Amino acid sequence: MPVFESSFDDPLGMWAAAPAAQPVSFAVGEAPAPPEADVYRVNLSAQPEEARAELRQNEAAVVAVSAALDAIPARLEDLSQRTPPAGISFAVSGGMEESGPEGELLVMLGETDRQALSGGVLSFGFGEQASQVWAEAKARFDGLMTQIDHDVLHLAWVETNIEQHLIARTIVNWDGDAQTAWLEEAGDEQAGLHERALRSVTQTRLLRLRMFITIASGAARLSVLMAAPGGAVLALPAVYQYVTKILAQAREMQSIQTN
Amino acid sequence: MATSPELKEALKNAADTIAKYVEDAASMTVETKYIEVGGKSDEPKLLARTIVKLDGDSETVLPMKAGPDGTLVVDTVVNEMHQENVQTAIDYRTEMLERLLSLLHVS
Numbered sequence: 571m572p573v574f575e576s577s578f579d580d581p582l583g584m585w586a587a588a589p590a591a592q593p594v595s596f597a598v599g600e601a602p603a604p605p606e607a608d609v610y611r612v613n614l615s616a617q618p619e620e621a622r623a624e625l626r627q628n629e630a631a632v633v634a635v636s637a638a639l640d641a642i643p644a645r646l647e648d649l650s651q652r653t654p655p656a657g658i659s660f661a662v663s664g665g666m667e668e669s670g671p672e673g674e675l676l677v678m679l680g681e682t683d684r685q686a687l688s689g690g691v692l693s694f695g696f697g698e699q700a701s702q703v704w705a706e707a708k709a710r711f712d713g714l715m716t717q718i719d720h721d722v723l724h725l726a727w728v729e730t731n732i733e734q735h736l737i738a739r740t741i742v743n744w745d746g747d748a749q750t751a752w753l754e755e756a757g758d759e760q761a762g763l764h765e766r767a768l769r770s771v772t773q774t775r776l777l778r779l780r781m782f783i784t785i786a787s788g789a790a791r792l793s794v795l796m797a798a799p800g801g802a803v804l805a806l807p808a809v810y811q812y813v814t815k816i817l818a819q820a821r822e823m824q825s826i827q828t829n
Numbered sequence: 830m831a832t833s834p835e836l837k838e839a840l841k842n843a844a845d846t847i848a849k850y851v852e853d854a855a856s857m858t859v860e861t862k863y864i865e866v867g868g869k870s871d872e873p874k875l876l877a878r879t880i881v882k883l884d885g886d887s888e889t890v891l892p893m894k895a896g897p898d899g900t901l902v903v904d905t906v907v908n909e910m911h912q913e914n915v916q917t918a919i920d921y922r923t924e925m926l927e928r929l930l931s932l933l934h935v936s
Binding site (some may be wrong): 601658722743745746747748749750751752753754758761765768769772775776777780783 | 858859860861863865873881914917918920921925926927928
């Protein structure tokens, strides 16, 4: 069982998706969670030191993802500075060299621009594979928008389990309204663990919003490179893919450093 | 391209929704309860409650217990637990509002 699981697919990659996860009640007769609530479940070890280490791992991932999001606007600004304006489709096909995630981003933007200018849907010749990548990125970006909408409209139902035994639960709204229920037997140590689990959830929701803002502003910044009208909107899936790649690298680096 | 108006519309809708919620966020209530499993009632019992309003007013129901001499004193352990919850909620709300407002700016 994953330590950090949620009832939805987390675009930040920090929580394992458990779509079938249902909120757990402390006791029979207790009011159930609203069906639309996002369930976050932290399954900690019974050993206090191990449980603290599990939380530290997640907290380190939050810091790494946050730092990566901080760095992205400058990276995109640099990229837009060194790329010829309003001619990205020709610059990319003309062999302009850019490596790594930035290179992949330019290729995808170039394909998008070229096909938008041709007035067709993304589905011809060389672009077939890129078209599929674009469609997947767009679907995932749509998923992120849905999740943001959910984060604002619906409650987070946060449960801390120790050895599969529910010890505390907090229901929190985006505007801070919160209800925490403790199992009577929970002690100071367990209270501290749940508090950290709750912070991880609120940080996750905030990071998701930051991710969305980073993508939206990044797409606006790069739209000057595209000749097709509506470039900022067209660029969103490509920038989404770029950002998720950077965040995955950041998590991987952090995981290597921690281990 | 067929998809761009949909994305544009979705962005606009998200911004409109968020603007409405920012307007509505006038107060915040944080409650701490406990559950006595196997007790007389399965309903969570209220230990402490804090209401914080945007105009600066706040209201707190403190957890009390009987002291050694029988007089009521604040249950510091529970109160500390509750204050942690309040601080988490305040931090979350503050940053969320900042991010939502910057999102409106982006959109």
